[in-house]
Amino acid sequence: MTLRIVLEKPPAGVDFGLQKGQGSNYETVQTQRSNAKDLSFEFTVGVKSGSNKSEPNLTGPFVQGPSGGRFVYIDIGTYAGQAGTEWSRRLKVPLTGITRHLIDRLSAGTGVILETRVPATGRDGGPSCGTVKPFAGWKPARSRRR
DSSP, X not given: OXXXXXXXXXXXXXXXXXXXXXXXXXXXEXXXXXXXXXXXXXXXXXXXXXXXXXXXXXXXXXXXXXXXXXXXXXXXXXXXXXXXXXXXXXXXXXXXXXOHHHHHHHHHSTTEEEEEXXXXXXXXXXBOOEEOSSOOOOEEEEOOOO
16 A cells, blocks of 8 residues: 655755664665655555454554554654754654555555645744644545656
8 A cells, every 4th residue: 555645844955754664773765855845755555454453554664663553754854864954853654544444445446545744844943753743644645656
């Protein structure tokens, strides 16, 4: 299943990237430097049956956290490999709300993925960090990949 995270209006001049792997064994991929326009990250996750039939167990190299509390990290600044920046942050994007019903709806259409949009600038004017709150959830969207 393909997911897309859109970072809305991140502060300019900061690197953002998708974390692949866990703990100290990870790499940052799809790194992009912000120019104050939205940034997007598309990636795939595996879907297994969970203990709760309506909540699938999402897996794969981008997925972090325990079953029932899965999330994806966006690495920011030095965590994304940027040198000479004051920013060393991570943004935690929840995978909550992705239900079996939503996945089944996606399977019916071609070129449809799940997308979430999150604010990328924090109250301090720097990049957002920590867990996205409030979280608007995941919605079906058209894939940009061909």
